[in-house]
Amino acid sequence: MPHRYFTKELADGRAALTGSDAHHLADVMRAKLGEEVVLCGPDGLEYIGTVTRLASDRVEFTVTDGAPSKAEPDVQVTLFAAYPKQGKLEEVIRHCVELGIHEVVPFFSRYCIAAPKKEDAKCERYNRIAAEASKQAGRAMLPAVRMPLPDFNAVCDRMKDYDLVLFFYEGGGVPLREVLKPGCARKIAIITGSEGGFSTEEAAAAKAAGAVTVGLGPRILRCETAPLTALTAVMLLTGNLE
Structure with a gap:
């Protein structure tokens, strides 16, 4: 399988890698002229790139026409994670990212145990982790990890940007199978809580902002388990795990 790289320098049938990616391909993988790799551009398409110039700081390619990636779901799911x-x-x-998320937006809620600390540096690291996972999963786009929102009101302000918002509440709600089906929405947001869960006021604010309150069954899930379970369910019920 050809190696996979992401680049913003792709236009008019040509592309290039610079920096650490160029070093990796030229010096670590010891690529040769004429070798093919998979290149993914900002448009989310996949291209086959043929190496035309090799150097440690820059590798250049000719590229085929872009094609949609089978690894990308047909829904854009944003995770708002306490x-x-x-x-x-x-x-x-x-x-x-492996499951197909489009964007991750952390936020601080009333019962969060964690407190903001060095968030700029953390966000850089989170985006590196997302990029590594995207390459490993064979995806054609780099999901973004955003700077954390300061409180739940800021999450509610963002809900208008989505076709469907699912608020996963430990108090239960509408069964997911009654809300989700293939083609039901293009942009979906899922909201999950921290170790302390959500306050009743936050649950009421989510409903008032247009979110659909849903549950994940009778068992109590850890805060790191709930997002993965929720995303898997969304992908399955929208036909993106077939």
């Missing part, structure tokens, strides 16, 4: 403690968010991001 900030967990002790680095659990890294694993949530990694596995959600």
Whole structure:
């Protein structure tokens, strides 16, 4: 299987890799002129790139026409995840990218145990983790991890940007199978809580902002398990695990 790289430098039948990706392909993988790799551009399409120039700091290619990736779902799912403690968010991001997430937006809610600290540096690391997971999963886009939102009101303000918002509440709600089916929505947001869950006021605010309150069954899931379960269910019920 050809190696996979992401690049923003792709236009008019030509492309290039620079920086660490160029070094990896030229010096670590010891690519040769004429070798083919898979290139993914900002448009989310896949291209076959043929190496035409090799250097440690820059590799150039000619490319085929772009084609849609079979690894990308036909729904754009954003995860709003209440900030967990002790680095659990890294694993949530990694596995959600493998499952097809489009974007991850952490946030701080009333019962979050974690507190904001060095979020700029953390966000850079989270995006590196997302990029590595995207390559491993054979995806054609780099899901973005955003800077955390300061409170649940900020999450509610974002709900208008989606066709469907699913608020996963430990108090239960509408069964997912009654809400989701193939083609039901293009942009879906899922909201999951922290170790402390959500307050009744936050649950009421989510409903008032247009979210559909849903549950994940009678068992209590950990805050790092709930996002993966929710995303898997969304992908399955929208036909994106077939």
